[in-house]
Amino acid sequence: MTRSITRENLGAWLVKADPESGSHLSRWVEEGGKVVGSWCVVRGYRSELMAPGDKILLWVSGNGRRVPRGIWGLGHVTGPVDDTGPRPAVPLDLPLLDEAVPAEDLLAAGITDLEVQRMPQGSNPSWISKGQLTRLTPLLPAWPKPGPLQ
Numbered sequence: 357m358t359r360s361i362t363r364e365n366l367g368a369w370l371v372k373a374d375p376e377s378g379s380h381l382s383r384w385v386e387e388g389g390k391v392v393g394s395w396c397v398v399r400g401y402r403s404e405l406m407a408p409g410d411k412i413l414l415w416v417s418g419n420g421r422r423v424p425r426g427i428w429g430l431g432h433v434t435g436p437v438d439d440t441g442p443r444p445a446v447p448l449d450l451p452l453l454d455e456a457v458p459a460e461d462l463l464a465a466g467i468t469d470l471e472v473q474r475m476p477q478g479s480n481p482s483w484i485s486k487g488q489l490t491r492l493t494p495l496l497p498a499w500p501k502p503g504p505l506q
Contacts, residue, residue: 359401367489368411369433370472370482371395374418392429392450396443398479403437406446406481408505413484414450415472427457432502449503457495467491
């Protein structure tokens with residue numbers, strides 16, 4: 357089986373939250389949350405590829421009425437996926453941005469080929485290739501330095 361994601365072409369992981377479908381992101385932010393410490397992911401080869409130090413983005417999807425769609429956080433994977441519970445989770449150091457990068461800004465910059473744009477209902481984690489990350493980087497604030505790795 358050919359797999360589209362390899363360590364050689366991976367630019368960053370991307371995890372998604374839809375505030376309209378039961379995600380606790382909106383309430384968590386309202387309560388003062390600033391750094392995402394873990395995220396549930398689907399078991400499979402993608403979660404097996406996730407490694408400490410990998411870059412990761414938080415994408416908020418949905419209809420945009422409650423929360424603007426776009427990139428809400430930049431950070432790093434801090435440890436291996438914990439596959440011992442009912443739902444695997446990846447440990448993160450994923451600070452939220454002071455201001456989200458709206459999905460419209462990506463479209464205006466000609467970025468239309470991200471997996472999350474082509475398949476918004478796809479599972480976590482999604483991914484961004486090295487080439488896509490190079491085109492995306494000018495729209496993003498400086499990537500934070502990795503925190504402690506597990």
